[in-house]
Amino acid sequence: MTLIDGKMTAAAIKEEIKAEVDQMIAAGMKRPHLAAVLVGHDGGSESYVKNKVIACEKCGFKSSLVRMEEDTTEEQLIDCIKQLNEDADVDGFIVQLPLPKHIDEQKVINAIDHHKDVDGIHPMNAGRMALGQPSFISATPLGIITLLKRYNIPTSGKKCVILGRSNIVGKPMAQLMMQKQYGDSTVTVCHSHSATLKDECRQADIIIAAIGRPDFVTADMVKEGAVVIDVGTTRVPDPSAKNGYRLNGDVKFDEVAPKCSYITPVPGGVGPMTICSLMKNTLAAAKREYFS
């Protein structure tokens, strides 16, 4: 069994990005700039944004954070997005999700200029990606594709089962694993109403679990030699941890790992790659790679 080290892979990619940024600066180009909008004070979102700022520093990017209060109106948030759309110094920006309940998330996403949508969640980018056209790809699925490539894991012609069908993970992941230039796999997507979920998993060469149910994937659901990618990150109470909780994946790691050819840990697997993909997308935005 090989443990897929997302932390190490992400660190190597950030160094590659930094080297490219150094060359851009030496050539007289401006420093790539990623902005983040954070509405409210959700603990998880605060720490995700903090990690994104640290990653920007590692890559040599400029970063800025727009903080808005929990009671910000939809209109105020969309005004802020319009300003970022028009700010020539900002190459890309993200609106940290989830947003407070009174704000329509899709309306907010639709307001982002798709040329600056480095999270790859605007319908224009999601649609282009589905058609196999150049676009910003949703950060987590892009991170997983990058891990599979860097570890030379064969995917072409393999049976891949994806657990979860969310817009940010499951759906784009299925698109990428299906497409010839990425996974080239035979893809099955399972969700909370899938009657044959366990049987599908047992036949899978590759399982990508993204449902947010701790320890859901057990050894009896995994065939010998399978590749298992665990996207799940659920906070579960843990009195022995410094902050009182730990991050738990969707896979029961201890019993599943011995059966796998490759597996990602939680934490240290997919998570660091998500932020790293955001950096890759920001670099592409700064280089105007998807402008058309």
Ligand code: NAP
């Ligand atoms: P989400 O929007 O809540 O979607 C969850 C999906 O899982 C839904 O499609 C749901 O089915 C399905 N599901 C839930 N319970 C299920 C069950 N018992 N059996 C089968 N399917 C079930 O979640 P998400 O945003 O995709 O995130 C999924 C997990 O990945 C979470 O733990 C999240 O924290 C984590 N995540 C991690 C990263 C990272 O960088 N590591 C990034 C993004 C997300 P229905 O559609 O039928 O409701």
